[in-house]
Amino acid sequence: MAELFSFLLGLAAFYSIYQMLALSLNLEYGYGGLPNFGKVMFFAGGAFVTGALLTRLVALSPGAPPDMVWDVSKFKIYNTLLATRGSGYLATNPLLALTLFALMLILGAGVGALLGILASYPAVRLREDYLGVTLIVSGELLRIVARNYEPLVCGTLGVSVPNLFAWAGTYSELIKVGSMVAVSTATVLLINIMVNSPYGRALRAMRDQEAAAASLGKDVVLLKIKTLAVGSAIAGAAGSMYAMYLGAVVADEFTPLKTFIVWLMVVMGGAGNNAGACLGALTYIGIDRALTLFKHLIPLPFDVNYLYYTVMGVALILLLMYRPEGILPERPGRLYATTEISSDSRGGQAAPH
Amino acid sequence: MNVVLDALAFSNIIVLSSIGLTLTYITLKVPNFAHGDLVTIGAYTALAAARLLGITPYAAIPLAFIASGMAALASYYLVYRPLDRRGAGIVTLMIASMSTEVILRASLHIFADVMTTSTKSYWRGFLFREEGGQLTSYIVVSTITAILIIISLYLFLHRTKYGVALRAAVENPSLASAIGIDVDKARAVSWLIAGGLAGVAGVFMPFRTPTDPETGWALLLRMFAASVLGGLDAVFGAVIGGYVIGLSEVLGIYLLSGPPLNLSTAYRPAIPFAILVILLLIAPRGLSGVEWRRLLSRMSRGVVRSG
Amino acid sequence: MSLLITDGLFKRFGGVIALDNVSIRVEPSSITLLVGPNGSGKSTLINVISGFYKPDSGRVFFNNCEVTGWPPHKLYSAGIARTFQLPAPFAKMTVLENLLVAAKWSTGESPLTALLHRRRWLEEEAEHVERAFRILELLSLRHMWDRRASELSGGQLKLLELGRVLMSSPKLILLDEPLAGINPRLAEAIVKHISSLRDELGVAFLIVEHRLDVIADYADYAYAMFRGRVIEEGTPKQVLKSPQVLKAYLGG
Ligand SMILES: Nc1ncnc2c1ncn2[C@@H]1O[C@H](COP(=O)(O)OP(=O)(O)O)[C@@H](O)[C@H]1O
Numbered sequence: 001m002a003e004l005f006s007f008l009l010g011l012a013a014f015y016s017i018y019q020m021l022a023l024s025l026n027l028e029y030g031y032g033g034l035p036n037f038g039k040v041m042f043f044a045g046g047a048f049v050t051g052a053l054l055t056r057l058v059a060l061s062p063g064a065p066p067d068m069v070w071d072v073s074k075f076k077i078y079n080t081l082l083a084t085r086g087s088g089y090l091a092t093n094p095l096l097a098l099t100l101f102a103l104m105l106i107l108g109a110g111v112g113a114l115l116g117i118l119a120s121y122p123a124v125r126l127r128e129d130y131l132g133v134t135l136i137v138s139g140e141l142l143r144i145v146a147r148n149y150e151p152l153v154c155g156t157l158g159v160s161v162p163n164l165f166a167w168a169g170t171y172s173e174l175i176k177v178g179s180m181v182a183v184s185t186a187t188v189l190l191i192n193i194m195v196n197s198p199y200g201r202a203l204r205a206m207r208d209q210e211a212a213a214a215s216l217g218k219d220v221v222l223l224k225i226k227t228l229a230v231g232s233a234i235a236g237a238a239g240s241m242y243a244m245y246l247g248a249v250v251a252d253e254f255t256p257l258k259t260f261i262v263w264l265m266v267v268m269g270g271a272g273n274n275a276g277a278c279l280g281a282l283t284y285i286g287i288d289r290a291l292t293l294f295k296h297l298i299p300l301p302f303d304v305n306y307l308y309y310t311v312m313g314v315a316l317i318l319l320l321m322y323r324p325e326g327i328l329p330e331r332p333g334r335l336y337a338t339t340e341i342s343s344d345s346r347g348g349q350a351a352p353h
Numbered sequence: 354m355n356v357v358l359d360a361l362a363f364s365n366i367i368v369l370s371s372i373g374l375t376l377t378y379i380t381l382k383v384p385n386f387a388h389g390d391l392v393t394i395g396a397y398t399a400l401a402a403a404r405l406l407g408i409t410p411y412a413a414i415p416l417a418f419i420a421s422g423m424a425a426l427a428s429y430y431l432v433y434r435p436l437d438r439r440g441a442g443i444v445t446l447m448i449a450s451m452s453t454e455v456i457l458r459a460s461l462h463i464f465a466d467v468m469t470t471s472t473k474s475y476w477r478g479f480l481f482r483e484e485g486g487q488l489t490s491y492i493v494v495s496t497i498t499a500i501l502i503i504i505s506l507y508l509f510l511h512r513t514k515y516g517v518a519l520r521a522a523v524e525n526p527s528l529a530s531a532i533g534i535d536v537d538k539a540r541a542v543s544w545l546i547a548g549g550l551a552g553v554a555g556v557f558m559p560f561r562t563p564t565d566p567e568t569g570w571a572l573l574l575r576m577f578a579a580s581v582l583g584g585l586d587a588v589f590g591a592v593i594g595g596y597v598i599g600l601s602e603v604l605g606i607y608l609l610s611g612p613p614l615n616l617s618t619a620y621r622p623a624i625p626f627a628i629l630v631i632l633l634l635i636a637p638r639g640l641s642g643v644e645w646r647r648l649l650s651r652m653s654r655g656v657v658r659s660g
Numbered sequence: 661m662s663l664l665i666t667d668g669l670f671k672r673f674g675g676v677i678a679l680d681n682v683s684i685r686v687e688p689s690s691i692t693l694l695v696g697p698n699g700s701g702k703s704t705l706i707n708v709i710s711g712f713y714k715p716d717s718g719r720v721f722f723n724n725c726e727v728t729g730w731p732p733h734k735l736y737s738a739g740i741a742r743t744f745q746l747p748a749p750f751a752k753m754t755v756l757e758n759l760l761v762a763a764k765w766s767t768g769e770s771p772l773t774a775l776l777h778r779r780r781w782l783e784e785e786a787e788h789v790e791r792a793f794r795i796l797e798l799l800s801l802r803h804m805w806d807r808r809a810s811e812l813s814g815g816q817l818k819l820l821e822l823g824r825v826l827m828s829s830p831k832l833i834l835l836d837e838p839l840a841g842i843n844p845r846l847a848e849a850i851v852k853h854i855s856s857l858r859d860e861l862g863v864a865f866l867i868v869e870h871r872l873d874v875i876a877d878y879a880d881y882a883y884a885m886f887r888g889r890v891i892e893e894g895t896p897k898q899v900l901k902s903p904q905v906l907k908a909y910l911g912g
């Protein structure tokens with residue numbers, strides 16, 4: 001029973017994070033046609049800024065020896081200790097802890113947005129293939145810098161992050177995951193309003209026919225910049241949440257495989273349909289979590305995850321061939337305004353809402 | 354001196370693999386993200402041959418060519434051709450390419466683990482020094498192999514009737530099929546050759562780096578750097594690109610890690626990556642793609658205007 | 661005062677000189693025809709005026725204001741709209757949505773305003789939808805309003821393109837072969853519609869068209885181009901009778 005409960009909590013936590021990533025890619029690619037093959041870079045940006053700042057910030061308050069915080073060679077060794085002490089301190093100060101939670105999300109989103117604006121420079125200039133390579137390489141550059149430049153997230157060792165929900169005692173995990181679900185759900189609501197608006201329509205127009213969209217008054221360059229900024233802000237917030245959930249940030253985790261997984265979710269679920277992206281995320285994370293849980297029961301001479309990747313890769317290729325629109329295809333034609341459409345119009349979609 | 358030789362050997366690997374990367378790019382205009390894994394397949398084929406058949410890795414070069422070539426051919430027939438026939442766009446092909454990459458790399462992991470348990474020896478992080486190859490001889494062998502392959506590929510593509518037709522078919526498919534060349538077969542042959550060359554490159558890899566299923570994937574972005582530098586639509590541009598990237602990575606980090614910068618050598622891959630990003634931003638079509646004439650005329654016009 | 665003036669436009673593609681000193685004028689509330697054999701630079705001129713190409717030299721004035729090199733979206737808000745020679749629909753969107761995209765001054769077109777000013781853009785949206793339906797009615801496309809644009813026939817796509825540009829009440833509409841592939845009866849109807857837009861709303865048109873039988877009677881002025889140059893101008897009758905133009909069409 002307890003095991004099932006913690007399984008469900010883990011599932012909800014990972015789903016919250018990947019739902020945000022999938023929705024952000026869906027906004028960029030599914031609606032805007034921007035093939036962001038560097039998703040992990042923005043995710044990492046949020047995680048790195050949280051890893052770099054949160055432990056240090058918290059360590060400042062309870063009066064830890066300052067050299068442990070500012071001297072990198074010491075911080076490298078003592079960051080776990082500092083994070084543990086920080087968790088203890090925050091356990092008595094829930095208000096501060098929650099403020100920090102929000103602050104880190106905002107910082108993560110800010111760093112993500114900044115990286116997104118940088119990424120829009122190649123995105124408005126390069127063809128899809130060159131852009132894809134540029135973004136993958138940029139993500140790898142960020143990872144290489146992070147794993148070698150120790151002041152950021154302590155290089156290859158990684159950095160510990162304090163638990164911001166220690167004040168909830170035995171319910172700590174539950175409340176932590178609950179907050180993550182709340183953030184992720186809020187993102188779903190916001191993105192849904194955003195894409196079901198003239199903005200979302202302009203994005204789809206740009207995706208379908210960029211020249212025509214430009215000729216009809218859409219500033220496609222600005223649209224791309226804004227969209228990458230919003231999408232990357234969401235990915236950055238997700239990265240920040242990921243760091244706070246796991247309680248650690250390790251640079252080498254942020255490989256292009258993460259980007260691929262998010263693409264898998266969006267293309268499998270249905271690009272251009274937010275419900276599809278969420279379904280894709282749920283499917284992938286559900287199986288992934290279940291495999292982690294039952295791994296030890298499966299007698300294989302190799303890690304079952306490799307088999308999972310292989311199967312998922314094959315599934316995605318088959319889907320591209322036989323159902324390229326995904327499980328839940330895009331559904332155009334939603335009207336946003338309440339309008340009288342007289343009954344002589346064919347079709348049953350008159351005057352929704 | 355040692356550094357220069359090491360740089361040369363490293364460059365040979367990059368050159369051999371990026372030629373193939375460029376060749377497949379020309380056929381379908383899709384960057385083949387699985388190309389690095391084709392290199393790994395070559396390395397594992399040589400390892401398997403050395404351990405199971407008892408031959409030296411050099412003798413396994415033809416086997417590696419076949420194994421990686423077949424893997425490339427399979428990916429063409431099973432993934433790219435069906436998608437291309439369904440009119441898939443470039444982003445779809447790229448997603449498929451990434452899927453293929455993940456499938457191949459995960460399969461290599463499975464293979465390495467299964468072999469490790471079944472033969473009770475390590476199939477991860479292996480080097481060829483113990484498997485009958487010599488440390489210095491491989492520098493010579495890889496250089497000679499690279500030169501021979503470049504020359505014969507050049508002769509094949511430019512001096513034989515079949516090679517010229519092949520080039521025509523992949524570079525201008527609509528024109529080629531109009532004059533009766535079998536474009537589909539030409540593409541398949543290109544993928545076979547491209548994979549094969551990656552396999553050959555793979556044989557040399559474990560002589561200098563401990564190799565595991567991730568090693569080729571880690572090389573992929575360097576290959577892209579080399580191919581883009583040489584121009585993604587020019588097969589032999591990859592030769593120059595490969596040597597520039599390989600040499601600048603090994604020599605560059607040698608210089609940067611010394612005084613006065615004393616940078617960590619772990620920054621190594623950052624050199625080709627940084628070159629690639631800068632290149633893509635200022636001259637995405639490679640050095641040969643720079644419109645020198647327009648650049649010059651724009652500059653001279655600027656002079657006239659300001660003067 | 662002319663609505664549109666181009667002054668000595670040059671545009672070169674590699675070795676081809678697509679525009680060679682092209683100076684034309686379009687008067688307000690008029691229909692100006694642009695004729696000439698294939699490859700004579702008509703589409704290039706449209707592309708330069710609408711901001712898709714930057715001219716190598718020469719200037720474009722619109723409404724007494726120099727607009728040379730402005731990006732397309734800015735020209736659209738200034739009042740220049742265009743269609744494409746090959747229809748360019750938003751294929752995965754419905755017919756109605758195709759029109760709504762073209763509405764001008766939509767508040768909710770940025771991620772933030774979409775969130776923060778929802779009430780305002782919803783109000784505008786209702787007006788846009790009404791307007792769109794009126795245009796669809798006019799073009800006999802109303803029954804197709806909730807179909808995807810990819811389901812339309814070639815002729816219907818041409819109508820859709822026309823409908824889109826009407827959404828913004830532009831002052832000048834550039835039409836690149838609007839009648840190509842449209843049956844004679846519908847073509848006649850479209851031309852009548854264009855001339856009524858001119859007469860009632862004062863819209864000016866610059867129209868590239870080969871089917872002169874249908875359109876010449878309605879046009880006020882015409883230019884003939886050949887090999888990047890304007891070789892003749894005047895009333896449509898004068899231009900069409902000009903021996904130079906005949907020679908060009910016959911492959912001179
Ligand atoms: N984007 C372009 N790149 C290169 N050449 C072009 C381009 N657009 C037009 N041209 C050339 O310019 C000339 C004029 O073309 P165009 O304006 O399309 O003629 P028209 O519309 O009168 O048939 C042609 O020779 C055409 O090949």
Ligand SMILES: [Mg+2]
Nearest residue numbers: 702703704745
């Ligand atoms: Mg034309």
